[in-house]
Amino acid sequence: MEIVNSNSSQLSNYEVLKHLQQLKDGRKKDKRQGQLATITYETLRYLENTPCNQQTPETITTCLKALERFNLSKNEKLMIINLPPTTALEIQLMIEESEERLTEEQVNEILVIVAEHFPHVQKAEEKEEPEES
Incomplete structure (x- = not known):
């Protein structure tokens, strides 16, 4: 090769x-x-x-700056940008050894950051969930 x-x-x-x-x-x-x-x-x-259709270079850049303090790898940041997580479980699947590296509070902070920078993801998921009777 x-x-x-x-x-x-x-x-x-x-x-x-x-x-x-x-x-x-x-x-x-x-x-x-x-x-x-x-x-x-x-x-x-x-x-x-996919969520990338609603993203802009500015929202991606500001989200990446907000995520700097969590010491994430480039691949982990890329996964968060490509498929913005909406639950703690999704973060566990994206971030290697997240249980050891992140506290529950930090996971919630990441979810808040993602929701701030990519609000369209939350709205799309709310539409997909069926209403309970």
Whole structure:
């Protein structure tokens, strides 16, 4: 295996969505790129139904700054941005050894930070929950 670009980094879902939208808008229809067009279309369709569709560079940046004090890895921050957690269980699944690294109060603080920066996630989940009779 050969390293093509040693400076590459991971992209958030938001960055992938914006890049694919630019490709789609800037590309002329070319029948030779049928499979690429299909993959681009399917990926865009998927990402448009995820929280990243409502994110902005500013909300992502401010959320990451607010999360700095928790000493999270880049991958953990990326997971929080891509799929903003709404419960303590989701945080446990995203953050390695969260029981040892974070107190219950810190987990609640992370949930508050996420809710402040990505309020659309909370609203979407409230719509999905069926009302109890």
